[in-house]
Amino acid sequence: MPLHFLSQSDLTPKTIHALFERTTVIKGERLSDALLGRSLVMFFEKTSTRTRLSFEIGMTQLGGHAVYLDRDSSQISRGESVADLARVVSRYADLIMARVYAHRTVAELAEHASIPVINGLSDAEHPCQSLTDLFTMLECKGRLEGLKIAYLGDGDNNVAHSLMLGAAQVGADLWIASPGELQPDTWFVDAAAKLSERFGGTVTVTENIDQAVEHADVIYTDVWVSMGQESENERRLELLRPYQVNRKSVSGAKPDFVFMHCLPAHIGQEVTAELAYGPHSVIFDQAENRLHVQKALMVYLFESSRGGE
Numbered sequence: 001m002p003l004h005f006l007s008q009s010d011l012t013p014k015t016i017h018a019l020f021e022r023t024t025v026i027k028g029e030r031l032s033d034a035l036l037g038r039s040l041v042m043f044f045e046k047t048s049t050r051t052r053l054s055f056e057i058g059m060t061q062l063g064g065h066a067v068y069l070d071r072d073s074s075q076i077s078r079g080e081s082v083a084d085l086a087r088v089v090s091r092y093a094d095l096i097m098a099r100v101y102a103h104r105t106v107a108e109l110a111e112h113a114s115i116p117v118i119n120g121l122s123d124a125e126h127p128c129q130s131l132t133d134l135f136t137m138l139e140c141k142g143r144l145e146g147l148k149i150a151y152l153g154d155g156d157n158n159v160a161h162s163l164m165l166g167a168a169q170v171g172a173d174l175w176i177a178s179p180g181e182l183q184p185d186t187w188f189v190d191a192a193a194k195l196s197e198r199f200g201g202t203v204t205v206t207e208n209i210d211q212a213v214e215h216a217d218v219i220y221t222d223v224w225v226s227m228g229q230e231s232e233n234e235r236r237l238e239l240l241r242p243y244q245v246n247r248k249s250v251s252g253a254k255p256d257f258v259f260m261h262c263l264p265a266h267i268g269q270e271v272t273a274e275l276a277y278g279p280h281s282v283i284f285d286q287a288e289n290r291l292h293v294q295k296a297l298m299v300y301l302f303e304s305s306r307g308g309e
Contacts, residue, residue, distance in 0.1 A: 002305040004110040005297060006103075006119045008127040008165040009191065013199055016170060019296050020135050026299075027292040034299045036063035038094040042120070043085070043109070044070045045100045050263060051120045051128070054290040055097050055298075062295055067093070086112035094302055098122075116301035118294075123158060124185075129262050130162035132293045134170060136286045137218055140258050145171035145200070150216040150253070152209060152243045153270055154182045154236070159222050159262050161188040164203045168195035173202045177212035179239040209242070209249055216253040219280075220260045221245045221270045237269070245271040250280075258282045 004010065011019070026032070040059045042052065052068070059066040071077055076085060086109045089096055096113055098106045099120035110117040119127055138144050149167060151160055155178030164184060167174035174192075176184060183205050192203040206212055213219065224240045225233050243249075250257065259271075259281045267273050276283065 002114060002116045003301050004113075004117045005127060005301060006106055006110055006117065006122075007125050008130045008162040009169070009195065010127070011131075011169075013169045013171075015300075016131070016134070016166075019131070019293070019300060020138060022296040022300070023135055023289075023292050026295050027289075031061050031063075033063040034295075035059065035094070035302060038062075038064040038302065039092065040064060040066045040095045040097060040298065041089045041093045042066055042068050043074075043089075043096065043098040043100070044068065044120075045098075045105070046121065048099055048120075050287055050290050051097075051099050054294050055120070058291050058295040058298065061291075062299065064094075082108045083112040085109070086117075087114075090114040094305075095298055116305050118297065118301070121158065125162045125165075126158040126262070127162045127166075128290065128294055128297070129159050130166040131297065132286065132289045133163060133220070133260060133262070134166050134172075135293050136260065136282060136289050137172075137258075139285070139289070140282055141217055147172045147217045148215060149174045149218040149220060150212040151176045151220045152178075152212065152245055152249065153221045153240055154178060154224055154226075155184040155205065156182050157184075157222055157226070160184055163220070164188050164192040165195060168192045168201035168203055169199050171200040173204075175204045175206065175212035175216070177206055177209045177243060179243070180207060181239060182236075183207075210252055213250060214252040216250075216257055218258055218260060219245055219250050219253055219275075222262055223264070223266055224270050225266075240270070244269070245275050247272070247274060250275065260286055263287055 056066040097118040097120045103122035103124035106119045155176045261283045
């Protein structure tokens, strides 16, 4: 059976650290033939900048080829099942990456595919982003264990969900400061708690921004209104306005904190320009690292599916 990467928790802490070691090597060498002659099918239901560019360019740099496929231009739009799509793509390609609305879609692809499936984003999780975030933190701070990460804003968010699982796995201390109505899904709170018991990280959910930010090594935020939530725009802005990342809200963090955002950013909403583009910001290093981390991930999944060949 192929290995899939649908959730941050699909990787063990040992595998995460091994992937990060490989990422460092890959980042230094740029081009390789690790996936020479291999193909990735990228299935998109949602629009993308970083996900498409990083996977497509990553496959090219690994010697392979990426094919873009969306719902409207494929037979899915005419009623072909997700299961049949998975079966057909498995006969042509070596890897599938899917960026979808519902997590059940990427789960169904994985259920019926005979090649590895990567979750490029779903409504439940964004594990490629959280994996990249952890690598960027390691790169910036030299460690993950014991880091205090403060996530401000919408906690019931795919990025926040994956980051909760990842922090628990690597021994970091994640504080999520969100209004009560927008705190993380309880399934992910419980899952992170179980991982924390095994691996030593902690996840704390609060409405108190000052507690979350106090002595933080990393400040993180994401957009307040994601794709598909436009009808909730006014209510979300009202709830989340106090959670903006600005000079005042980060004043309790460590002097050398780094600011992170998965992008795209709505400057003036979740973060001020002063923080997004200031000396603490690593948002563009973070964006670049999507390329390098995903290259390491694709090589790992392909080699694992072929028994390490």
